[in-house]
Structures are given as structure tokens and as C-alpha cells.
Amino acid sequence: KIVIGILAMQGAFAEHQVMLQSVSTPKPIEIMLIRNPEDLSKCDALIIPGGESTTIALLARLAGLTEPLREFIAKKPVWGTCAGAILLSEEAEGTKKGGQELFGGVTIKTKRNGWGSQVESFEAPLLVEGLKESNRPFTGVFIRAPVVMEIRPSAMSQPVQIISSISPWLLPKGQQLVSLDEDETDPRSSCTVVALRQGSHLITTFHPELTKDNRFHEYFVKHCVIPSLGVSR
Ligand code: GLN
Numbered sequence: 001k002i003v004i005g006i007l008a009m010q011g012a013f014a015e016h017q018v019m020l021q022s023v024s025t026p027k028p029i030e031i032m033l034i035r036n037p038e039d040l041s042k043c044d045a046l047i048i049p050g051g052e053s054t055t056i057a058l059l060a061r062l063a064g065l066t067e068p069l070r071e072f073i074a075k076k077p078v079w080g081t082c083a084g085a086i087l088l089s090e091e092a093e094g095t096k097k098g099g100q101e102l103f104g105g106v107t108i109k110t111k112r113n114g115w116g117s118q119v120e121s122f123e124a125p126l127l128v129e130g131l132k133e134s135n136r137p138f139t140g141v142f143i144r145a146p147v148v149m150e151i152r153p154s155a156m157s158q159p160v161q162i163i164s165s166i167s168p169w170l171l172p173k174g175q176q177l178v179s180l181d182e183d184e185t186d187p188r189s190s191c192t193v194v195a196l197r198q199g200s201h202l203i204t205t206f207h208p209e210l211t212k213d214n215r216f217h218e219y220f221v222k223h224c225v226i227p228s229l230g231v232s233r
Contacts, residue, residue, distance in 0.1 A: 001028045002225060005043035007069075008033035009059035011051020011083060015209040019217045020047075029221065037068040045077040045200075045225040048084030048103075050143065050207050053092075053112065056083055057101040066101065073105035077200035077224040085203045086110050086146050093149065106198050107152040107160065110205070114147025126206075128164040128195060130223060131215050138213060140166065140194060140206040148193040148205065157198060164195035164204075200224040 004020060006013045017031050034040050046069075048056070060066050072078070073088070080088040090104045094112035113120070121144065125137035151160045195204045202224050208216035 001030050002045070002221070002229065003030045003032060003043050004221070004225065005032045005034040005040060005046045007046060007048045007056070007060070007065075007084070008035050009051075009056045009063070009065075011049040011056060012081070012207060012209050013047075013049045015207075016047050016049050016081075016217075019209050019214050020221075022214045023218045023221055025218075025221050025226070027226075034065075035063060037064055040065065040068050040072055043072070043076070044229060045220075046072060046079075047220070048078065048080040048087055049209065050082030050084060053083035053086040054100050057087060057103075060103075061101060066103070069103050070105070073103055073201070077202075077220070077228050078105065079202040079204070079220045079224065080106075081204050081209060082143065082145055082207055085205050086112055088201065088203060089146075090152070091150075092146070106196075106201050106203055107154040107157050108148055108196070108198075108203065109150040109152065110146040111149050112146050113144050114149070115142065115145055120144045124166055126164045126166060126194060128216075128219075130163055131219055133215070138164075138208070138215060139211050140164075141208075141210045142194075142206045143210075145205045148196070148203075151193065151196070159198070161197045162193050162195075163197055164193075165191040166194050167191050197224070200228045 006016045086092050087103045088106045089108050089110040091109040124140050126140040
């Protein structure tokens with residue numbers, strides 16, 4: 001069986017659990033809600049949900065999970081959605097004064113709440129490479145979502161593979177432009193990366209767990225988790 005943990009500090013972990021339960025796989029999946037290092041060590045893979053990345057980081061620190069999580073991420077498949085995507089970034093902008101702890105693991109830079117306050121939340125149809133029935137759009141639910149600012153090459157890591165970008169013309173009509181500082185570019189003025197992979201790590205800046213579509217959960221299990229288990233299991 002495959003043991004998939006969901007980091008259950010704060011945020012949408014219960015929704016991930018429900019979605020994961022609906023995925024049919026060749027091997028049975030056991031889902032564990034992770035709140036301590038001992039349970040984490042039993043997992044083959046992990047999902048870090050959306051929520052508040054500052055709160056999740058703080059609670060993980062208090063639970064003694066920060067270092068175990070970093071070690072886990074260095075070895076095993078991990079998927080971060082929204083706040084989870086921020087936490088998996090090697091650098092994040094727009095974090096609280098004094099900085100915010102990240103777990104790192106993916107060589108990208110994200111910006112918290114990068115879509116601006118006036119478009120804090122929106123839905124948009126996404127085309128995702130490798131998803132089952134990939135020509136059927138996946139509804140991206142963006143809630144104060146981060147924006148991927150940079151994808152960085154790294155000699156130590158596998159290349160980043162973009163699996164979905166959002167085009168400005170796919171955004172819902174009637175949205176006001178956010179007023180940005182002069183040196184900032186509006187993320188909606190060009191294509192913005194919203195889903196990517198780096199080896200067995202998956203990043204989505206939106207919330208697949210808040211839809212009724214389990215194709216992303218299936219994608220994670222099929223393309224990230226199962227290949228990492230090797231043939232012997
Ligand atoms: N804005 C949140 C953060 O910075 C992320 C929002 C979300 O996960 N829906 O952590």
C-alpha cells in the first residue's frame with residue numbers, strides 16, 4: 001500500500017483527504033493526517049495544503065516538524081497547493097517582516113498574494129499537460145494565491161517542468177486592474193505559470209482540493225508518487 005500524508009497544521013487538509021480517497025489506483029492508498037515527525041516518517045509522499053503559509057510554518061516549527069519536513073522533501077514526492085506552494089519555494093516575496101520560514105525544495109521564487117488585493121480570489125479554466133483528458137479544462141480556484149515570479153535553474157536539482165500557465169484572456173471578465181508599484185509588473189499582463197513539477201515535486205498555486213475534479217490528485221499519485229516507489233514495492 002501507498003501511504004500519503006497530508007500536513008494537517010492548518011488549512012484545507014480535510015478537503016485533500018476527501019479528494020485523495022476518491023482516486024482509484026493500482027495499489028491501495030492509506031491517508032495520514034500529519035501532525036508530528038513520527039507520523040511523517042511513515043509516509044511515502046506528502047501533500048502540503050492551502051491555508052496561511054505563515055501559520056502553517058509556525059505550527060510546523062512548534063510541532064518539531066520543520067527539519068523533518070526538509071529532510072522528507074529532499075527525498076520524497078511532495079505536492080504543495082497555494083500556501084503549500086509558497087512553503088515549497090526556495091524564496092518567497094511578500095512574507096512578513098522578519099521573514100517567514102519556508103521548507104524549500106523547489107527552485108522557484110513565489111510572491112505571496114501576488115494577484116493583488118482586488119483579485120484576491122477568482123476561478124479560471126486551465127489546460128494542464130499530462131492531466132487525464134487534458135483537453136478538458138481544469139477549474140483553477142485561486143484564493144489569495146501566490147504568483148510564480150522566477151523559475152531557477154539548479155545544477156543540484158532536476159529541471160522545472162511547467163505543466164500549466166494562465167493566459168490573461170482566460171481570466172474572468174470585469175476584473176479591475178490592481179494598482180501596483182511602478183517597478184512591479186501585473187501578473188495578468190502576460191502568461192503566468194500556475195502549475196509545475198520538479199522531479200517528484202508538484203506545485204499548484206491554486207486549490208484542486210476545492211473542486212469536484214480529482215484529476216490533479218490522480219496526477220500526483222500516478223506521475224509523482226508511484227514512479228518514486230520503484231519496482232520492488
Ligand atoms: N495567501 C496565503 C498565504 O500567503 C495563501 C492562500 C491560500 O492558500 N489560499 O499563505
